[in-house]
Structures are given as structure tokens and as C-alpha cells.
Amino acid sequence: MSFYPILTFEENKLSPSLGYLFKRQWVDPFESVVSILWKFARMNRLPGHRVVAHVARGQIDPYEGYAATANELDIRMTAASLGLTQKTIRLSMQRPEMRRSWCSQLRFCPQCMSRGYHSVVHQFDGVGYCPVHGCCLQTRCRSCGSTSEYLIKASVLDATFKCPNCRRSYGNSPLSFVHRIPMLPRDRAAIVRTFIY
Ligand SMILES: [Zn+2]
Numbered sequence: 776m777s778f779y780p781i782l783t784f785e786e787n788k789l790s791p792s793l794g795y796l797f798k799r800q801w802v803d804p805f806e807s808v809v810s811i812l813w814k815f816a817r818m819n820r821l822p823g824h825r826v827v828a829h830v831a832r833g834q835i836d837p838y839e840g841y842a843a844t845a846n847e848l849d850i851r852m853t854a855a856s857l858g859l860t861q862k863t864i865r866l867s868m869q870r871p872e873m874r875r876s877w878c879s880q881l882r883f884c885p886q887c888m889s890r891g892y893h894s895v896v897h898q899f900d901g902v903g904y905c906p907v908h909g910c911c912l913q914t915r916c917r918s919c920g921s922t923s924e925y926l927i928k929a930s931v932l933d934a935t936f937k938c939p940n941c942r943r944s945y946g947n948s949p950l951s952f953v954h955r956i957p958m959l960p961r962d963r964a965a966i967v968r969t970f971i972y
Pocket residue numbers: 884885886887888905906907908909
């Protein structure tokens with residue numbers, strides 16, 4: 776049972792009049808929606824629970840969270856709020872027609888996390904290694920050993936590229952998604968190949 780109130784749909788919606796800071800250059804190909812929303816929350820100094828509710832299709836408990844699927848997340852609202860195309864948002868989440876099983880725990884490549892990048896392909900069951908770096912994908916925090924659910928959830932979005940339990944960064948070096956070089960074509964191609972096959 777949650778100790779937090781379930782706020783109504785309207786109470787939780789962010790006001791568009793505030794304006795949001797988001798640049799499409801911060802998003803890499805096949806970036807996961809969790810990764811994208813981490814950046815949105817961080818750059819707009821928004822608490823996770825408000826972002827979770829803002830992008831939900833209906834009334835939800837942001838502390839319980841929901842799956843990163845098109846059934847639960849409002850693609851149109853998310854795309855409009857972030858200034859991204861609906862296609863970008865669609866590609867960032869699980870869709871029924873993909874016929875791939877996804878890991879229910881957050882799986883990550885520490886080197887990609889250092890860049891401020893978590894990809895949908897990292898969540899694919901059967902993909903054990905990062906297509907870009909070749910390192911073994913991980914689910915456990917190196918500091919406290921805990922895993923994180925792969926959900927659009929307040930505690931997850933409050934820990935930007937970090938372990939929600941101990942707040943240690945999942946990456947190997949300081950986060951640099953604002954001042955990073957664009958993804959190299961060969962790295963992009965490696966992600967695309969993994970996504971397709
Ligand atoms: Zn990687």
C-alpha cells in the first residue's frame with residue numbers, strides 16, 4: 776500500500792505556460808524513454824513524480840509507476856512537451872508489434888551511462904552486450920548491489936542515470952549529456968543493427 780496520495784490527472788499535469796527546456800540534440804538514436812525523461816526532469820528541475828504523472832495516459836500513482844509502453848504513456852503529450860517527434864517517442868518504448876521481450880529490470884552499459892545514454896536495445900532480452908562498447912550489460916549497482924525496476928516511476932526518474940537506492944552514478948565518469956560529441960556513425964549503425972535483428 777502506498778503512503779502517498781494518488782493525485783488526479785489534472786493536478787499532476789505540468790503547465791505548458793511554464794515552458795520547458797529540452798533540446799533534441801540531447802537525444803541519441805534509439806534512446807529509451809526513461810533516459811529521455813531523466814534529461815527532461817534534470818534540465819527543468821522537475822521532481823520525478825510530476826514528470827511521471829505528466830506523461831501518463833490516465834490517472835496513475837507516480838510512486839507505483841507504470842511500464843514504459845505506448846499503452847501507459849501519452850506519446851502525443853510527451854512529444855509536445857519535449858519538442859520531439861512522436862516517432863522518436865514511439866521508438867523509445869516497448870510496442871506490441873515489436874515482438875521482443877524486454878527485461879523488467881533496468882539494464883545498462885556503464886560507458887553509455889557516462890555519456891547520458893540508455894538505449895532501448897539495452898533492455899532487449901537476449902542482448903547481453905552493449906552494441907557500441909562490447910561490454911557486458913549490467914543490472915546491479917556497483918556500489919550497493921541493488922537492481923532498479925525499468926518503470927516510469929518517481930524514484931527512478933529522481934535518480935538521473937543513477938541507482939535509485941544509493942544514488943551512485945551508473946556511469947564510470949561524470950555525466951556529460953549536454954556537452955558531448957554526437958554519436959559516431961559506426962556506433963549508431965551498431966545500435967540500429969541490434970534494434971533490427
Ligand atoms: Zn555502451
